[in-house]
Amino acid sequence: MEECEEGAMCDAGIISAGQKVEHYEIASYGTLRQFAETLGYEDAADLLQLTLDEEKAADEKLTEVAVATINVEASEEELGKKTSSTSKSKK
Ligand SMILES: [Fe+2]
Numbered sequence: 001m002e003e004c005e006e007g008a009m010c011d012a013g014i015i016s017a018g019q020k021v022e023h024y025e026i027a028s029y030g031t032l033r034q035f036a037e038t039l040g041y042e043d044a045a046d047l048l049q050l051t052l053d054e055e056k057a058a059d060e061k062l063t064e065v066a067v068a069t070i071n072v073e074a075s076e077e078e079l080g081k082k083t084s085s086t087s088k089s090k091k
Contacts (some may be wrong), residue, residue, distance in 0.1 A: 008073035015066045020061040029055060 004010035032046035 008070055008077045011070045012066065012074040015070055016061050019059055019066075022055055022062065025055045026052065026059065061085050 005014055029048055029052040033045050033052055036042075036045035036048055
């Protein structure tokens, strides 16, 4: 990951990257759980389902943080930059 300026926009990018990882994990554990179920490995399928549920919960938590705070702060940060640059150019 490239460096970014510290602030809400950077945090939003980190959350986005984290959610990409969670989605990859959800796809992987979901597929493995289904394979285990198809092959009759019920104990493995149950464990994989638990892990899949944890990954989904992590994804939902990241969404909550992004929607409730970080995305709003990031957009305000960007609007502040635009307003600042607009007022500077008017001088
Ligand atoms: Fe994860």
